[in-house]
Amino acid sequence: MPLFQFLKRKGSNEAVEERADRGFLVFENTSEVIQAENLLKKKGWEIRVMGPPPEIRSGCDLVIEFPLIEELKIIKILQDAGIPPLQAVPVTSPLLQPVDLFQIRDFGRYLMVQAANMKLTVDKESLTIVNISGGGCPDVPYLAEQMVGKLLSEAPSPREIGHTLCGYALQLAYEEMRRRCSQS
Amino acid sequence: MLAVVGTVPDPEFPLLAGKVTLENGNISIQGRSVAVNRGTPALLAAAAKVGEALGQEEPFGYLVGDIGRGEGSQQLYKYLAKHLSQTDFHIIAFHYIQPLIGWHNRILSVIEKMKKRPIFVADAGYMYVAKMSGRANAYDLFTPDVGELAFLADEVAPHPFYTRGFLLHEENHVPDLIARAYAHGNAPQYLLVKGRKDYLANKEGIQAIIDEPMEEAMEAIGGTGDTLTGIVAALSAAGMNIQEAAIVAARTNRLAGTYAHPTPATQVRDIIQYIPKALREILSGKHEEKHEQG
Numbered sequence: 223m224p225l226f227q228f229l230k231r232k233g234s235n236e237a238v239e240e241r242a243d244r245g246f247l248v249f250e251n252t253s254e255v256i257q258a259e260n261l262l263k264k265k266g267w268e269i270r271v272m273g274p275p276p277e278i279r280s281g282c283d284l285v286i287e288f289p290l291i292e293e294l295k296i297i298k299i300l301q302d303a304g305i306p307p308l309q310a311v312p313v314t315s316p317l318l319q320p321v322d323l324f325q326i327r328d329f330g331r332y333l334m335v336q337a338a339n340m341k342l343t344v345d346k347e348s349l350t351i352v353n354i355s356g357g358g359c360p361d362v363p364y365l366a367e368q369m370v371g372k373l374l375s376e377a378p379s380p381r382e383i384g385h386t387l388c389g390y391a392l393q394l395a396y397e398e399m400r401r402r403c404s405q406s
Numbered sequence: 407m408l409a410v411v412g413t414v415p416d417p418e419f420p421l422l423a424g425k426v427t428l429e430n431g432n433i434s435i436q437g438r439s440v441a442v443n444r445g446t447p448a449l450l451a452a453a454a455k456v457g458e459a460l461g462q463e464e465p466f467g468y469l470v471g472d473i474g475r476g477e478g479s480q481q482l483y484k485y486l487a488k489h490l491s492q493t494d495f496h497i498i499a500f501h502y503i504q505p506l507i508g509w510h511n512r513i514l515s516v517i518e519k520m521k522k523r524p525i526f527v528a529d530a531g532y533m534y535v536a537k538m539s540g541r542a543n544a545y546d547l548f549t550p551d552v553g554e555l556a557f558l559a560d561e562v563a564p565h566p567f568y569t570r571g572f573l574l575h576e577e578n579h580v581p582d583l584i585a586r587a588y589a590h591g592n593a594p595q596y597l598l599v600k601g602r603k604d605y606l607a608n609k610e611g612i613q614a615i616i617d618e619p620m621e622e623a624m625e626a627i628g629g630t631g632d633t634l635t636g637i638v639a640a641l642s643a644a645g646m647n648i649q650e651a652a653i654v655a656a657r658t659n660r661l662a663g664t665y666a667h668p669t670p671a672t673q674v675r676d677i678i679q680y681i682p683k684a685l686r687e688i689l690s691g692k693h694e695e696k697h698e699q700g
């Protein structure tokens with residue numbers, strides 16, 4: 223392979239990897255993009271407006287690039303402001319979907335629900351959250367501190383106090399746990 | 407000496423660097439006490455317990471408050487980029503921290519230029535960013551659970567939240583996921599996969615499987631993976647090679663769990679107190695070696 227081609231490829235891969243912690247927010251129209259851009263910039267996030275990649279076939283002609291790890295917090299802020307995005311997707315693989323597979327373990331008195339890397343365990347008799355495990359983002363120990371020992375119905379939800387994709391995975395486990403416990 | 411980098415779940419906690427001791431079940435750094443529930447304080451408490459049992463010096467901590475906003479993590483990354491080159495730690499374990507690729511790459515570049523390269527361990531958020539950056543193979547050891555292993559095996563997922571379903575299915579065997587992670591260059595020199603069975607692997611394949619004693623409840627207990635990382639890191643700091651340290655750590659962590667008679671409601675601090683007893687017994691050969699060779 224000619225040297226310049228090798229260098230070109232290396233540079234391109236490095237550029238892609240540098241952006242692997244970024245995501246795209248897709249909106250219905252450009253007015254929402256502008257409103258979201260103003261709101262997120264005002265709150266101090268490093269974002270930028272750009273054209274969408276070809277894989278994204280919904281929404282308008284502009285997307286917002288944002289810090290992917292903080293998807294949970296950013297989506298909540300946009301929802302609260304009445305401008306929820308149509309989609310939030312990773313920059314490097316826009317076709318990826320959030321995990322939608324739950325793994326369930328029944329320990330008899332205790333039930334554990336796992337979503338992606340997060341596990342939530344509840345005492346089935348008292349409906350108290352007894353443990354949260356897994357995850358690696360810094361809001362996980364904080365979420366555990368705020369939720370463990372509280373009733374499932376009274377604990378703050380990860381959506382309310384979490385920030386990151388680990389918090390988002392815990393929110394999915396929490397919703398699934400509530401669904402299962404409301405049926406029993 | 408072992409250095410541990412991570413966060414504590416308190417937004418007011420300042421950036422502190424110093425030796426970490428245990429006091430009444432909490433860790434203490436620069437006069438500040440931190441409760442041990444899970445996360446980096448649990449890793450440090452387990453490492454300190456190993457040091458205590460082996461008569462080794464206390465681990466050195468780099469800690470900052472962060473509850474997911476990333477501000478504390480950025481402050482810590484910046485501090486490390488400035489100061490790490492002046493240190494001579496034998497091993498550095500990076501743990502709960504906001505995964506930020508730009509900062510990760512700067513830290514890696516600092517470490518790669520150090521005169522004596524430390525053993526380089528990553529778990530939790532730092533393991534995510536190491537994989538995300540495409541530089542997993544620059545590391546000596548990752549300690550994922552099975553869900554995180556599926557993420558390492560998924561060459562396109564930027565975070566475990568986006569791991570593709572076909573890799574998360576329970577029928578996907580751990581050995582296949584390990585092989586896939588190495589095939590795509592998303593694994594370090596050694597992987598210690600924690601779960602119902604613990605697997606030690608390298609690019610040649612599985613080197614050991616540790617599955618005794620078995621406590622089903624351990625999977626639900628937050629922080630039991632953090633203690634495993636703390637034990638293996640402290641044993642490496644004491645001079646064991648990674649392979650031996652990983653096997654002893656997995657057996658010690660399991661035995662400490664057994665001594666705590668755990669239920670899914672047990673908290674990790676109730677297990678940590680048994681680490682010295684478990685370690686002494688494993689090292690004295692009281693519990694026969696029962697791991698399978700891969």
